[in-house]
Amino acid sequence: MPIVMDDLFSAARVPEKLGPGALFLPGGAAALQEKLMTQVEAVLAQAPLRQLMTPGGRRFSVRMTNCGALGWHSDAAGYRYESCDPLSGKAWPPMPEEWITFAQECAAQAGFETFCPQACLINCYAPGARMGLHQDSDEDAPESPIVSVSLGVAAQFLFGGTSRTKRVRKVSLLSGDVVVWGGASRFNYHGVAPLGVDMHPLTGAYRWNLTFRRVTAEDSP
Numbered sequence: 001m002p003i004v005m006d007d008l009f010s011a012a013r014v015p016e017k018l019g020p021g022a023l024f025l026p027g028g029a030a031a032l033q034e035k036l037m038t039q040v041e042a043v044l045a046q047a048p049l050r051q052l053m054t055p056g057g058r059r060f061s062v063r064m065t066n067c068g069a070l071g072w073h074s075d076a077a078g079y080r081y082e083s084c085d086p087l088s089g090k091a092w093p094p095m096p097e098e099w100i101t102f103a104q105e106c107a108a109q110a111g112f113e114t115f116c117p118q119a120c121l122i123n124c125y126a127p128g129a130r131m132g133l134h135q136d137s138d139e140d141a142p143e144s145p146i147v148s149v150s151l152g153v154a155a156q157f158l159f160g161g162t163s164r165t166k167r168v169r170k171v172s173l174l175s176g177d178v179v180v181w182g183g184a185s186r187f188n189y190h191g192v193a194p195l196g197v198d199m200h201p202l203t204g205a206y207r208w209n210l211t212f213r214r215v216t217a218e219d220s221p
């Protein structure tokens, strides 16, 4: 048998269920990438990227900011969502209406028809930046998925199981890829391998990730 592309590179670039409630939509945001990056720049003008501290006093290698009614924050006091940016004391920039609609369309494709995100966490990876294996458990909306959009330099995403010791699957996330993480996969361990030295026409050496999150129960305001 001849060897084909998929033997050398792992996965076909077609929609795929990565686990229960987890739907990979390769290129799901491909047509929106440039617009999204322009809108990210507008958010940064109001709420610049910052290197947060873990409660244990270590620095995240990823730089972050948020838009939406709530934003994720970390410092010595712990991980939490805040309605104002602790840097400025002002409300986070609003989430663009198109972002909300797009995140809802993605969630609906995975069967989450009532998703209404309150926060968009914006992560920026420079070469070498990484995110260790963790669970996202600072939200009080376990029924709601998280929708993630990757932009720029490709990364190896690590998708683990419900315990830290379960084996992890590596998934390449390219610019424009979308993943919906809900249902029984909502609390799976996950992380991002150190970003390589690479270039992307849209973002230069950087990778951006947008995660759309419900923080309080879906039937709350």
Ligand code: MD3
Pocket: 121, 123, 131, 136, 146, 148, 179, 181, 185, 186, 187, 188, 189, 190, 191, 192, 209, 211
């Ligand atoms: C799987 N960000 O911000 S997004 C994070 O690429 C985070 O910046 C990564 O993990 C990034 O917390 C990964 C993909 C993601 C987000 C939430 C998940 C995957 C998930 C929740 C459960 C399982």
Ligand code: FE
Pocket: 134, 135, 136, 190
């Ligand atoms: Fe996470």
